[in-house]
Amino acid sequence: MTGSTDDIKDLLGRALGGQEPPLRLDRDEVFRVGRKRLRRRRALEAGGVVAAVVVVVVGATTLTGLGDGDSQRLLPAATSTATVTTTQGKPELPVSTTVHGPPSAPVSQGPITSEHADVLTDKLYNSAVLHSRDLTTPGPAGKPEFVVRGGTYLFEADVTFAGMEGALQVTVESGPLDRSVTCEDMSYPGDCEVRLRPDYKAPVATSDWATGKVVRREVRTLLPDGTKVMALVTNQSSRQLADNPPSMSPNPPLSLDDLVELVLNCGLRVS
Amino acid sequence: MADRDAEFGEFLDSRAVVMRRTAYLLCGGDWHRAEDLVQTTLTKIYVAWSRIRRDGDGSVDAYSRKIMVRAAIDESRRAYRRRESVVDELPETGAAMSAPPAGVEDAVDVRRALAQLPAGQRAVVVLRYWEDLSVVETAQALGKSEGTVKSQASKGLAALRRLLQPGDLAEAGDQ
Numbered sequence: 001m002t003g004s005t006d007d008i009k010d011l012l013g014r015a016l017g018g019q020e021p022p023l024r025l026d027r028d029e030v031f032r033v034g035r036k037r038l039r040r041r042r043a044l045e046a047g048g049v050v051a052a053v054v055v056v057v058v059g060a061t062t063l064t065g066l067g068d069g070d071s072q073r074l075l076p077a078a079t080s081t082a083t084v085t086t087t088q089g090k091p092e093l094p095v096s097t098t099v100h101g102p103p104s105a106p107v108s109q110g111p112i113t114s115e116h117a118d119v120l121t122d123k124l125y126n127s128a129v130l131h132s133r134d135l136t137t138p139g140p141a142g143k144p145e146f147v148v149r150g151g152t153y154l155f156e157a158d159v160t161f162a163g164m165e166g167a168l169q170v171t172v173e174s175g176p177l178d179r180s181v182t183c184e185d186m187s188y189p190g191d192c193e194v195r196l197r198p199d200y201k202a203p204v205a206t207s208d209w210a211t212g213k214v215v216r217r218e219v220r221t222l223l224p225d226g227t228k229v230m231a232l233v234t235n236q237s238s239r240q241l242a243d244n245p246p247s248m249s250p251n252p253p254l255s256l257d258d259l260v261e262l263v264l265n266c267g268l269r270v271s
Numbered sequence: 272m273a274d275r276d277a278e279f280g281e282f283l284d285s286r287a288v289v290m291r292r293t294a295y296l297l298c299g300g301d302w303h304r305a306e307d308l309v310q311t312t313l314t315k316i317y318v319a320w321s322r323i324r325r326d327g328d329g330s331v332d333a334y335s336r337k338i339m340v341r342a343a344i345d346e347s348r349r350a351y352r353r354r355e356s357v358v359d360e361l362p363e364t365g366a367a368m369s370a371p372p373a374g375v376e377d378a379v380d381v382r383r384a385l386a387q388l389p390a391g392q393r394a395v396v397v398l399r400y401w402e403d404l405s406v407v408e409t410a411q412a413l414g415k416s417e418g419t420v421k422s423q424a425s426k427g428l429a430a431l432r433r434l435l436q437p438g439d440l441a442e443a444g445d446q
Contacts, residue, residue: 008400008428011435012296015385017378021302025287030310031276034317041318 110271117146117153120172120268124155127266129258134160135168136239146172153270158237164253165237172268175228181205181220187232201264206256217252219259227270229263279320282331283313290335296397297343297390300382308346312339336402337412340394347390384434392427399424 144157
């Protein structure tokens with residue numbers, strides 16, 4: 001450098017002239033346009049998250065269906081006699097609970113582990129609701145327990161109480177923190193209502209759905225910590241389904257209030 | 272949102288005049304375009320305000336320079352000047368008939384010379400010699416290599432030298 005950069009700065013300063021015109025910047029316009037763009041950006045970002053979740057849910061559902069037939073089982077009461085024959089007496093459970101209701105970002109609450117599945121099993125067995133009920137496994141002999149299916153803890157059992165038999169399914173998984181449960185979340189909307197009572201830890205959606213002799217009772221909740229719990233019971237156990245012809249009980253062995261107790265007060269948490 | 276607006280409002284009030292001077296040089300000497308450029312820049316800063324503030328105090332100025340200089344170059348590329356062009360001559364008014372105030376002719380000459388530089392070269396010259404940025408900082412602001420910045424600064428100064436009277440600009444530059 002052979003000359004002073006100050007000379008250049010001085011020269012550029014001369015371009016400004018002696019007097020600058022008054023500043024005519026529209027301050028309000030800056031804020032107005034800025035806020036508008038900010039809102040649009042946030043809306044686009046929120047849309048991107050929803051789209052990503054939809055892709056993940058749809059992809060996971062598709063892959064689960066292709067790779068693991070057991071995870072797509074349906075409760076026996078949902079099937080016709082003809083369908084029962086093709087399932088070889090094995091009760092089919094509802095499709096993953098995540099396929100229903102509006103998509104929303106799940107809350108990450110740590111890994112899903114078989115150790116925690118055992119914890120959930122203990123909590124369920126110690127609950128007042130199931131304590132006096134006879135529980136048997138719908139599959140191979142053994143004590144029914146929570147198992148890990150994808151990102152969900154899944155419990156399936158046949159339940160017998162007071163002469164009634166039925167199939168019970170309970171799922172525990174991560175849910176969104178930013179919304180409450182609605183009837184749109186239900187697998188079987190039926191006669192759905194959302195209960196919000198002072199003694200409840202969170203709103204609970206319940207549905208009592210009957211078609212012909214088949215009765216399904218479903219209860220869902222989203223707990224304040226982001227745990228999503230679902231309990232579903234029917235009036236047909238796997239044993240009844242295997243009968244020839246299949247039989248069923250007049251009512252499920254658990255009431256809606258029993259299911260509410262299960263999802264709210266058993267201590268079922270995703271982590 | 273209220274805190275954000277208050278904080279950004281303080282920034283706007285304290286920097287708008289300085290930003291307009293830089294914008295004026297970047298535009299080749301046009302106060303109207305300079306104000307448009309500052310308005311555009313401030314709007315973009317408002318949208319990114321939270322992120323910029325998280326990066327630290329120094330990043331606000333760096334970000335605003337980057338936004339402004341790139342917006343100025345983009346505007347040039349869009350042939351903005353077809354809509355509003357810088358006039359070479361001062362408008363003929365009654366006052367123009369008399370001798371101009373001291374420094375006016377000088378200012379017109381420098382503005383005219385700046386306006387004749389390509390937008391990229393002008394941006395390099397303004398950032399390097401008006402904003403006192405280093406070669407590295409200028410390169411970062413413009414998204415160019417340091418070699419390109421040195422080359423454009425050299426060409427820009429040579430052009431100014433050629434356009435202005437001898438003596439206005441001493442030999443200087445990034446050799």
